[in-house]
Amino acid sequence: MTASERDRFEPVLKQAPAGSRSVVPPVAPPVASLVAPPSGPGTAPVTSPVTSPGASPGASPGSPAGSAPRRTRGLVLAGARVVLPSGTVDGGRVVVEGSRIAEAAAEDADVLDLTGHWLVPGFVDIHNHGGGGASFSGTADEALQSIRTHRLHGTTTLVASTVTGRMDALARHAGRLSELAEQGDIAGIHFEGPFISPCRKGAHSAELLRHPDPAEVRKLIDAARGRAVMVTLATELPGGVDSVRLLTEHGVIAAIGHTDATYEQTVEAIDAGATVATHLFNAMPPLGHRTPGPIAALLEDERVTVELINDGTHLHPASLELAFHHAGAGRVAFITDAMDAAGFGDGRYQLGPLEVEVSEGVARLVEGGSIAGSTLTLDRAFQRAVLVDRLPVGDVVAAISANPAKVLGIHDRVGSLEPGKDADLVVLDASFALKGVMRRGEWVVEPVIG
Numbered sequence: 001m002t003a004s005e006r007d008r009f010e011p012v013l014k015q016a017p018a019g020s021r022s023v024v025p026p027v028a029p030p031v032a033s034l035v036a037p038p039s040g041p042g043t044a045p046v047t048s049p050v051t052s053p054g055a056s057p058g059a060s061p062g063s064p065a066g067s068a069p070r071r072t073r074g075l076v077l078a079g080a081r082v083v084l085p086s087g088t089v090d091g092g093r094v095v096v097e098g099s100r101i102a103e104a105a106a107e108d109a110d111v112l113d114l115t116g117h118w119l120v121p122g123f124v125d126i127h128n129h130g131g132g133g134a135s136f137s138g139t140a141d142e143a144l145q146s147i148r149t150h151r152l153h154g155t156t157t158l159v160a161s162t163v164t165g166r167m168d169a170l171a172r173h174a175g176r177l178s179e180l181a182e183q184g185d186i187a188g189i190h191f192e193g194p195f196i197s198p199c200r201k202g203a204h205s206a207e208l209l210r211h212p213d214p215a216e217v218r219k220l221i222d223a224a225r226g227r228a229v230m231v232t233l234a235t236e237l238p239g240g241v242d243s244v245r246l247l248t249e250h251g252v253i254a255a256i257g258h259t260d261a262t263y264e265q266t267v268e269a270i271d272a273g274a275t276v277a278t279h280l281f282n283a284m285p286p287l288g289h290r291t292p293g294p295i296a297a298l299l300e301d302e303r304v305t306v307e308l309i310n311d312g313t314h315l316h317p318a319s320l321e322l323a324f325h326h327a328g329a330g331r332v333a334f335i336t337d338a339m340d341a342a343g344f345g346d347g348r349y350q351l352g353p354l355e356v357e358v359s360e361g362v363a364r365l366v367e368g369g370s371i372a373g374s375t376l377t378l379d380r381a382f383q384r385a386v387l388v389d390r391l392p393v394g395d396v397v398a399a400i401s402a403n404p405a406k407v408l409g410i411h412d413r414v415g416s417l418e419p420g421k422d423a424d425l426v427v428l429d430a431s432f433a434l435k436g437v438m439r440r441g442e443w444v445v446e447p448v449i450g
């Protein structure tokens with residue numbers, strides 16, 4: 001985005017409640033404040049416990065997920081400020097035909113006037129453990145509940161992440177999740193652990209951690225039946241660099257994370273094929289003047305995309321700005337790293353084998369108090385990035401849609417609003433609150449305009 005384009009957004013930004021750049025809010029705002037349905041203020045948009053596929057997960061703006069979504073054919077979305085790869089267009093038009101974005105509309109196509117709104121690509125989350133009171137380490141129904149919850153918040157493409165567990169349990173989860181991937185419900189499986197550093201384990205069970213022996217890594221990706229897309233590992237551990245090579249040969253992303261690597265060890269892993277930094281800054285040594293560590297190596301290398309959890313808890317706004325400044329907007333991917341409580345509420349939860357207490361939206365291990373994933377949804381990450389972090393909207397769209405789609409190698413289908421791609425899109429109001437979600441041409445959240 002050019003400086004002049006950025007200036008054009010200023011009036012919109014000034015209308016919105018301004019956040020402070022210098023203070024990290026103590027807690028993330030409640031989900032309900034961003035996406036509460038008109039009739040139910042004060043309640044989270046997804047309120048029911050885990051339900052079977054097809055059941056409604058609760059109130060939402062427009063049609064609830066789980067009810068028969070309205071098929072849209074020949075629909076013109078007109079009047080919005082549309083964020084395209086080439087820039088932002090005022091009063092732009094996006095034509096939806098079937099499940100795709102089309103070049104031109106039929107004469108009798110319906111027209112939906114979105115004047116005063118933003119139209120952006122559907123969000124792509126490459127690191128997500130669950131939501132809506134359920135997780136991807138549970139049953140297939142629980143996984144579907146997590147998917148539905150995040151779809152209600154704009155995530156139209158989602159990679160399901162596991163946490164450290166016993167190898168046989170992980171293989172079972174992978175088998176179950178591979179079926180969801182085959183059905184197109186998720187974009188693939190991400191294994192976070194068990195090949196991580198005991199020094200930087202965060203909310204992973206210490207006794208279940210293992211060295212990244214390539215044979216063990218191979219077992220997990222085999223269990224995913226071709227649906228493993230990413231493995232997070234501490235590449236400085238014995239077998240780490242060989243495992244990076246193995247993953248790369250199999251077309252699986254090697255992500256450096258939960259690591260105690262030095263700068264030099266990180267460079268070696270990147271040279272071996274690692275291309276993603278798992279939640280940069282979190283669960284890795286800090287940037288030191290004599291020990292720059294993994295952060296410097298991951299930020300400076302153009303082959304690496306850095307994940308950021310933009311919830312106001314995991315990162316100080318200045319750290320986020322540092323990442324955008326050094327990596328550039330083209331190499332940042334916003335993730336949620338969400339756990340069960342996302343889109344659900346405070347309370348006691350299970351993260352793999354560990355107990356977690358969520359209070360005021362912040363998840364912490366009951367034992368030790370480590371931050372244990374987030375309760376973030378990507379609509380909140382988007383709104384925060386624009387209103388609090390003051391990032392240009394185009395940069396936010398890149399970080400939340402286009403870049404993660406590129407990381408997954410599916411940018412030919414999703415991640416931007418272009419003819420021929422899936423009709424995955426999000427409608428936001430002038431304050432960047434979520435008003436509509438369409439996935440593959442069907443409304444997940446139908447916007448109620450005017």
Ligand SMILES: [Zn+2]
Pocket residue numbers: 127128129161192337373
């Ligand atoms: Zn995670």
